Amino acid sequence: METLWFVLVVFMLAMYVVLDGFDLGVGAIHLFVAKTDDERRLVLQAIGPVWDGNEVWLVAATGTLFFTFPRLYGASFSGFYLPLMIVLWLLMLRGLAVELRSRGNAVWSGVWDGLFCLASALLPFFLGAGIANVVRGVPLDSQGYFFEPLWTDLNPRSLKPGILDWYTVLIGGLAFTALVMHGANFLALKTEGEVQARAHRMASRAWLGTVLLTAIGTAATFFVRPSLLVNFAAQPWGDALPIVAVGGLLIVRRFNATGRDGRGLIASGVFLAGMLASSAFALYPDVLPATVAINSLTVSNAAAPQYGLAVGLVWWTLGMVLAAIYFVLVYRLFWGKVHLADESY
Amino acid sequence: LDPLLLSRLHFAFTIVYHYLFPPLTMGLALLMVILKTLAIVRHDEIANQAVRFWSRIFAANFIVGVVTGIPLEFQFGTNWAQFSTFAGNVIAQTLAMEGAFAFFLESAFVGLLLFGERQLGQRVHWFAAVMVWLGTWASGFFIIASNAWMQHPVGYTPLPNGGVDLSNYWDVLLNGWITPQYFHTMGGAVITGAFVMAGLGAYYLLLRQHEPYARLFVRLGVVVGLVATLLQVFPTGDAEGRQVTAFQPTKLAAMEGLFQTEQGASIVILGQPNPETQTIDNAIAIPQVLGILTYRRWNAAVQGLDAFPRDQWPDAIALLFYSYHIMVGLGTLFAAVMAGAAFLLWRRRLFESRWALWLLLAATPFPFIANIAGWLTAELGRQPWVIFGLLHTADGVSPLLTTGNVLFSLLGFAGMYTVISILWLVVMAQEIVRGPVPHPHPGPLPEVEGTFG
Numbered sequence: 138m139e140t141l142w143f144v145l146v147v148f149m150l151a152m153y154v155v156l157d158g159f160d161l162g163v164g165a166i167h168l169f170v171a172k173t174d175d176e177r178r179l180v181l182q183a184i185g186p187v188w189d190g191n192e193v194w195l196v197a198a199t200g201t202l203f204f205t206f207p208r209l210y211g212a213s214f215s216g217f218y219l220p221l222m223i224v225l226w227l228l229m230l231r232g233l234a235v236e237l238r239s240r241g242n243a244v245w246s247g248v249w250d251g252l253f254c255l256a257s258a259l260l261p262f263f264l265g266a267g268i269a270n271v272v273r274g275v276p277l278d279s280q281g282y283f284f285e286p287l288w289t290d291l292n293p294r295s296l297k298p299g300i301l302d303w304y305t306v307l308i309g310g311l312a313f314t315a316l317v318m319h320g321a322n323f324l325a326l327k328t329e330g331e332v333q334a335r336a337h338r339m340a341s342r343a344w345l346g347t348v349l350l351t352a353i354g355t356a357a358t359f360f361v362r363p364s365l366l367v368n369f370a371a372q373p374w375g376d377a378l379p380i381v382a383v384g385g386l387l388i389v390r391r392f393n394a395t396g397r398d399g400r401g402l403i404a405s406g407v408f409l410a411g412m413l414a415s416s417a418f419a420l421y422p423d424v425l426p427a428t429v430a431i432n433s434l435t436v437s438n439a440a441a442p443q444y445g446l447a448v449g450l451v452w453w454t455l456g457m458v459l460a461a462i463y464f465v466l467v468y469r470l471f472w473g474k475v476h477l478a479d480e481s482y
Numbered sequence: 483l484d485p486l487l488l489s490r491l492h493f494a495f496t497i498v499y500h501y502l503f504p505p506l507t508m509g510l511a512l513l514m515v516i517l518k519t520l521a522i523v524r525h526d527e528i529a530n531q532a533v534r535f536w537s538r539i540f541a542a543n544f545i546v547g548v549v550t551g552i553p554l555e556f557q558f559g560t561n562w563a564q565f566s567t568f569a570g571n572v573i574a575q576t577l578a579m580e581g582a583f584a585f586f587l588e589s590a591f592v593g594l595l596l597f598g599e600r601q602l603g604q605r606v607h608w609f610a611a612v613m614v615w616l617g618t619w620a621s622g623f624f625i626i627a628s629n630a631w632m633q634h635p636v637g638y639t640p641l642p643n644g645g646v647d648l649s650n651y652w653d654v655l656l657n658g659w660i661t662p663q664y665f666h667t668m669g670g671a672v673i674t675g676a677f678v679m680a681g682l683g684a685y686y687l688l689l690r691q692h693e694p695y696a697r698l699f700v701r702l703g704v705v706v707g708l709v710a711t712l713l714q715v716f717p718t719g720d721a722e723g724r725q726v727t728a729f730q731p732t733k734l735a736a737m738e739g740l741f742q743t744e745q746g747a748s749i750v751i752l753g754q755p756n757p758e759t760q761t762i763d764n765a766i767a768i769p770q771v772l773g774i775l776t777y778r779r780w781n782a783a784v785q786g787l788d789a790f791p792r793d794q795w796p797d798a799i800a801l802l803f804y805s806y807h808i809m810v811g812l813g814t815l816f817a818a819v820m821a822g823a824a825f826l827l828w829r830r831r832l833f834e835s836r837w838a839l840w841l842l843l844a845a846t847p848f849p850f851i852a853n854i855a856g857w858l859t860a861e862l863g864r865q866p867w868v869i870f871g872l873l874h875t876a877d878g879v880s881p882l883l884t885t886g887n888v889l890f891s892l893l894g895f896a897g898m899y900t901v902i903s904i905l906w907l908v909v910m911a912q913e914i915v916r917g918p919v920p921h922p923h924p925g926p927l928p929e930v931e932g933t934f935g
Binding site for chain 2: 185186187189190192193195196197199200201203204207208210211212213214215216217218219221222225226228229232233236237240278280281282283284441442444445448449452453455456457459460463464466467470471478
């Protein structure tokens with residue numbers, strides 16, 4: 138039951154990364170692919186009806202983590218206090234920027250375009266660095282708590298690591314390029330003409346960066362935490378996860394070059410989900426490894442008791458079916474190339 | 483300043499700020515359903531255009547509500563990690579259900595409400611409005627259910643290592659505490675929406691602008707506001723009070739400023755409590771009334787704070803006393819204002835009575851204050867417990883937080899919310915100046931007649 142919930146929480150996080158990932162990526166590049174006011178409104182209109190729903194996956198995943206693994210929730214949220222607060226402020230800025238930018242003159246919209254771009258670019262970086270912190274391990278004490286400053290000596294193998302060190306910054310960079318690629322694929326799918334051409338060029342540049350950083354990041358991960366190879370060796374079926382992820386990444390290039398943008402978007406989504414699933418597979422049964430291994434939180438010592446997990450599964454399934462219906466409905470309604478209308482942003 | 487006090491201020495500040503917005507959106511959601519229904523049933527294009535106008539106001543407030551709401555869920559973990567570890571099994575069930583059943587629904591249908599009218603047609607647009615209403619009210623339910631468990635924990639068994647285990651899901655979801663608190667809170671939301679709608683209508687009437695729309699806003703705001711303000715006093719407010727009497731006598735004593743147990747207790751209308759001397763300065767009190775309100779008997783003995791050990795007293799007695807009295811005082815005034823306005827409306831004199839329109843306009847900010855005061859009453863009165871009778875607030879805080887780090891984020895939120903406040907004023911001013919008129923570049927928005935004629 139605990140393992141099932143671990144898989145389900147990772148699934149929700151993957152949904153968040155894949156869905157909100159494209160609108161974060163779109164935000165990070167919109168200054169560069171959309172030059173005129175109309176182009177920028179068009180870009181916002183492409184994500185306008187969906188970004189809020191995509192972000193709900195983060196809130197829903199957080200809530201699910203909270204009731205299924207309360208110890209993990211308490212430990213990780215209090216330990217990652219500073220980056221989480223920064224992430225909250227960035228999420229706020231971003232939400233406001235989307236809704237506010239078209240309510241004033243050129244200077245007004247210029248300010249919000251800049252903030253929207255900045256917040257959208259920093260969020261993937263912090264989210265990537267956050268995942269890297271979990272993979273690297275955190276200084277949990279014997280009570281099951283820790284607190285990390287933003288950085289200490291920038292050394293991932295330090296006994297008192299900070300949120301940022303060379304490894305987590307590297308993975309943050311990988312998350313950034315990967316979401317830029319993902320967002321550019323989405324934008325290419327939703328637009329035409331000049332904006333689409335720029336999105337294509339952006340996607341191919343980001344693809345190159347993602348390939349490079351994936352290679353370096355993977356090597357760095359096994360250097361920082363060699364024990365992550367154990368699960369792959371013990372259960373070879375798990376090798377399928379990184380293979381699918383890398384396959385998705387490599388094929389993005391082909392779809393991109395031939396203008397099959399829908400498939401390109403799916404392929405970059407497969408890459409993101411595959412990377413997240415690979416990390417989760419490698420960590421298992423740890424859910425939050427500690428620098429002193431005995432203090433690690435695992436699926437068994439961090440999980441809620443059985444009854445709550447079983448009850449939760451019933452309503453969670455129902456909730457996900459409903460959520461799937463809403464998402465199909467909304468995405469179908471706003472399907473196809475986007476055009477400006479009166480009620481647009 | 484220690485991390486505990488700062489974390490309490492952190493949560494109080496962020497939730498008080500957040501709670502300026504959801505009451506308005508929950509109230510407007512219901513009013514928009516009524517307007518959309520009127521538009522379709524009566525083929526009323528004014529009402530239909532009013533829905534478009536209010537959905538823009540709704541959207542701006544909804545977004546602020548969303549972005550200021552996420553920090554609250556996060557703070558359970560960041561600042562209250564021991565509480566989360568202790569009770570996450572139980573309390574996060576309802577919090578997670580809010581995500582699964584309310585947030586997904588809202589996010590989908592708010593988009594349809596704002597952008598979907600053209601593609602969807604009128605009936606589906608009406609359906610979207612209904613779903614937005616249900617979504618926002620479901621969200622409120624799950625939050626109240628979570629809070630109700632902290633006020634009145636049920637359906638759990640203690641775990642040997644500290645902490646609680648969920649033992650009965652339905653007991654938690656159908657906690658008896660929820661019913662009065664939910665309907666009282668939703669009543670506050672409807673009152674807020676009604677006063678805002680009537681107040682804006684009054685503003686336009688005073689300016690002689692958008693008069694057909696303004697009359698609709700005032701009429702709907704006053705009718706709905708009258709019903710809601712009366713229901714807020716009885717039965718929901720009364721039921722909440724009796725529930726507190728039965729289960730949280732320390733909260734009752736502190737919010738009423740009742741330091742000494744009294745036979746046939748009197749109710750204090752005005753005064754400044756002094757917790758040191760345990761007296762109330764320049765008190766205006768009415769004898770026997772508290773006994774009637776709580777126990778329905780003239781001579782009922784109501785326990786004062788002296789009946790309880792000092793370590794069970796709420797720690798902010800004066801603030802709790804004021805919060806409660808502000809809420810009740812304003813609630814009474816709201817009922818009076820709405821009753822007067824409804825009388826004038828019935829006599830067909832309201833739209834010409836400039837003083838009454840001024841009064842409706844001037845009343846607009848006060849429901850927001852009453853909502854905050856009510857929330858403060860509920861939460862301050864629960865102290866010194868974070869889960870009533872089960873876990874002290876002091877034992878719920880994150881153990882490794884330092885003063886500097888909490889202050890860092892508290893100041894960050896203060897700055898961020900100052901910016902949001904300014905922007906909110908700008909946006910609201912823009913919408914109000916633009917008014918409920920069709921878009922300056924008339925587009926092919928469908929009219930109700932066209933679709934249903």
